[in-house]
Amino acid sequence: MATDPLEALRQPVVPIPPREAFAVELRGRLVEALGLRETGPDRSATTDAAASQPVVSVYLCAHDAAAAIDFYRVAFGAEETLRMTADDGRVGHAEVTIGGNTVMLADEYPELGILSPQSLGGTPVTLYLHVADVDIVYARALSAGATAEREPADQFHGNRNAVLRDPSGHRWMLSQPVEALSAEEMAARAPDLTVETPAERQPPASRPDGELGYFTLVAADVERAAAFYGALFGWRFDPPGPGDGGHTYSHVGNTSLPFGFHSDLGDHSPHHYYRVEDLATMVARVRELGGEVLDVTDYASGGNARCRDDQGIEFDLWQPAPGY
């Protein structure tokens, strides 16, 4: 057979990696179609990171996302963890962590209506950044190219704040706690404002008796428990203080059911506080049913009756004070 010049077209398969965004998306479709959970070692890190992320995260659009990442690194100590660059050179998606939280960002995609504050001529959103020292971060941000909007100053609510615009036009409020103030204290400092918490604004709907309202756990060292569970679950412990019996006590207020840790209650069982509408009636009912009422105490949080049921199991009745 005569030579066939077309044989020169032979093209063995040379691996070509596709766009990363495509590769990631297709992998996701594959895993979902197979009904599998991702187990690949290269993805477990991001999956773990996703699990520890807050439910709401910020996704910014920047006129120049690469420059924005540089700014966040210099000004706010951001660490870049992911960048997906499209064929046209635009950053389609990038992730940085600032103080342990992921902030996502991308270049402008005008064809999708994704525009930066620069193109929109402003932003309705303020990003609130908790920092250890407002003045230092503020100065660093300005020297990295941010625009000053409000110099650092102590505020009536007990924080020291400053406001700046980053080079992309995003508005950041830097905040550092100076004093812990109650709503009443804030109100006293800002007479033209009504300061209240939702609990004060709207009395809770009446709840049936017997709903668990509070509980306490016992730890030999409350501060260690705060460090351990704070790291494990993000529980926020109030600064440990003296409890009613001379022991150390710390309240955890950021769970849907509030609770507290005691250093010592004489026993190591958790205490359960069941909400009741009318403590006196329920105390009488406990006695009628063969239970025992050990003591009745009035706390700031409401009336409390320590009881023992007819099998010897201890529990507390709690008539919450208004606002609890």
Place this chain on the structure above:
Amino acid sequence: MSGELAPAASDQGATLVALYDRALPQVYGYLLPRARIPAVAEDLTAETFLAAVSAVQKGTVPDLTVAWLVGVARHKLVDHWRRQAREERQLRAVEETAVPWEDPWDAHLDAARARAVLDTLGPHHRGALVLRYLDGLPVPEVADQLGRTVHATEALLVRARAAFRRVYEEGEDGD
């Protein structure tokens, strides 16, 4: 995980995911130079892997390897050309039917220009030439891929080569 999935199938599903990182550049690397358009290559890559998923779930994959996936990609490429040919056929009034007489052609092809010429050909010609020459498949296998008889495939290849040569030589005159 779906309870209907046989254990063997679910094992193969895990294998497919484990294979993904290695197989993806191979599948895409097969498709991109042949489909030429990145968006089309991506679509066909996705079709390939999702077809692999359903084959795995039906338990019809004898040997789940990168080579098998590239084979699936080739099927998807042929399907793509077939769709394209169907669309273009509606525009073209007359299908070539006669088999032209083929002059012996002794030339040394410039690979880059040859690829550009391939792009200008109709999908049925391009498809036949890619399978025969870029993939290096023997004619009976090309026939198998295209779902044609060997005789019809030989005729198609003759027409495709003639069309290729016409455009290639036009380009030579023009340069």
